[in-house]
Amino acid sequence: MADEALFLLLHNEMVSGVYKSAEQGEVENGRCITKLENMGFRVGQGLIERFTKDTARFKDELDIMKFICKDFWTTVFKKQIDNLRTNHQGIYVLQDNKFRLLTQMSAGKQYLEHASKYLAFTCGLIRGGLSNLGIKSIVTAEVSSMPA
Amino acid sequence: MAVCVAVIAKENYPLYIRSIPTENELKFHYMVHTSLDVVDEKISAMGKALVDQRELYLGLLYPTEDYKVYGYVTNSKVKFVMVVDSSNTALRDNEIRSMFRKLHNSYTDVMCNPFYNPGDRIQSRAFDGMVTSMMIQARRGKESLVARAPGAWSPEEAAKGGAEDL
Numbered sequence: 001m002a003d004e005a006l007f008l009l010l011h012n013e014m015v016s017g018v019y020k021s022a023e024q025g026e027v028e029n030g031r032c033i034t035k036l037e038n039m040g041f042r043v044g045q046g047l048i049e050r051f052t053k054d055t056a057r058f059k060d061e062l063d064i065m066k067f068i069c070k071d072f073w074t075t076v077f078k079k080q081i082d083n084l085r086t087n088h089q090g091i092y093v094l095q096d097n098k099f100r101l102l103t104q105m106s107a108g109k110q111y112l113e114h115a116s117k118y119l120a121f122t123c124g125l126i127r128g129g130l131s132n133l134g135i136k137s138i139v140t141a142e143v144s145s146m147p148a
Numbered sequence: 149m150a151v152c153v154a155v156i157a158k159e160n161y162p163l164y165i166r167s168i169p170t171e172n173e174l175k176f177h178y179m180v181h182t183s184l185d186v187v188d189e190k191i192s193a194m195g196k197a198l199v200d201q202r203e204l205y206l207g208l209l210y211p212t213e214d215y216k217v218y219g220y221v222t223n224s225k226v227k228f229v230m231v232v233d234s235s236n237t238a239l240r241d242n243e244i245r246s247m248f249r250k251l252h253n254s255y256t257d258v259m260c261n262p263f264y265n266p267g268d269r270i271q272s273r274a275f276d277g278m279v280t281s282m283m284i285q286a287r288r289g290k291e292s293l294v295a296r297a298p299g300a301w302s303p304e305e306a307a308k309g310g311a312e313d314l
Contacts, residue, residue, distance in 0.1 A: 046260040052223035053256055057204060132224045132266070134158065 004078065004100065014039075015117050033120045040124020041131070048129040051075060064133055065092050072129060102143070115143040150247065151215065152176040152231035153279050155255065155270060158224065160184055164270040167231070168283050180229045183209050183217045187227050190219070204252075205245055220248040226255065247282055254278045 018032050051072060058064045069081035073096075083095035102118060119141040127139045152167035167176040186209040206219035211234070220228040228251050232239060254275050258264055261272065 042262075042266075045266055049222075049224055049256045049259040053252055055223065057221070057223060134225050 008100070011118070011121060014121070019117070033117065036117070036120035037124035037127070040121040040126075041128035044125040044128025044130075045132045047076070047125070048072070048132045052133070058133070061135065062086070064130070064135065065094075068126065068129065069094060076125070099143075116141070119143070150230050150282050151233050152180065153251070153282065154180045154229045155251075156180070156184065156227040156229065157267065158226060163226075163268075164275070164279075166276075166279055166283075176231060179212070179215070179217060179231055183219060183229050184227070186210055186217075187219045187221060187229070191221060205248060207241075218244050218248075220252070222252060222255070228252070228255075250278060250282070 015036065018035055022032050052067075055067070055071070058067065065084065065086070069084050073079065073081050077096075077100045079096075079098070079100070081094045082097045083093075085093040085095075102115060123139040123141050127137055130137045130139075152165070154165040155163045157163050162177075162180070165177060165180065167173050187206060190206050190209070204220060204222060206221060209217045209219045209229075211217070214234055216232050216234055218230045218232065220230075222228075228248055230244070230247065230251075232244070255270075258270055258272050258275055259266065264270075264272070
């Protein structure tokens with residue numbers, strides 16, 4: 001279990017580091033979130049290259065989304081996505097009931113508005129992975145209740 | 149055993165292309181360029197089942213009189229094209245597959261390099277070294293053929309030495 005804590009702590013430090021080194025104007029503009037997302041993007045590209053090295057070719061978009069939900073999520077967060085919904089027109093909703101990076105934070109409404117900072121990296125991760133597989137996408141995340 | 153190795157990006161421009169012998173490079177560039185069409189055709193052959201849809205290795209793309217061209221596509225739509233000398237008849241399918249495997253592994257390492265921007269030309273020395281090792285085997289094979297009959301006239305020797313004399 002020690003290796004999970006490594007990434008968790010590093011990620012938390014990353015978020016606070018980016019915010020500390022930001023200038024005054026940047027915090028309001030949300031540029032920090034963009035920085036974190038871009039970091040996740042590049043990491044996602046490299047990760048996907050490694051993970052798809054041995055898998056068979058993907059038949060279609062749904063296949064790719066299923067791969068992300070199962071193999072990719074398992075390798076990064078050690079669990080699968082709990083729920084995948086789609087409207088078959090390009091919108092996919094991935095639901096994770098117990099998001100690893102947020103479980104350590106206190107339950108309740110207190111830190112809800114800060115949660116988006118911690119989700120930016122993961123959004124970038126997914127966007128990078130999809131773009132390397134040939135899908136242009138926009139990834140947004142929302143938290144309904146902590147920890148979730 | 150390869151004579152030319154090329155890595156083509158998703159948008160069909162070359163990320164890395166290298167060939168031996170270094171004269172007449174343009175001919176290989178042109179061959180690789182024309183093979184891209186064949187690759188696209190193989191990928192999109194949906195119902196025809198010419199190629200196993202789940203496999204990354206595409207196999208022999210097309211043979212010419214001197215060379216054979218093999219292809220491989222990764223899941224991120226990056227294509228590897230390899231041109232092999234036809235006179236190397238002992239080259240089995242497994243060997244080509246293992247060469248593509250090595251190429252894919254090296255490419256993944258290049259991708260994960262934080263100093264590499266996806267979409268740039270590949271300038272990694274490790275990648276270069278791996279490709280050289282694949283090509284050098286062919287060279288050594290040719291030289292040993294020539295050495296076996298010293299002093300005797302042979303077409304390879306003439307081609308290697310004669311052209312420069314002129």
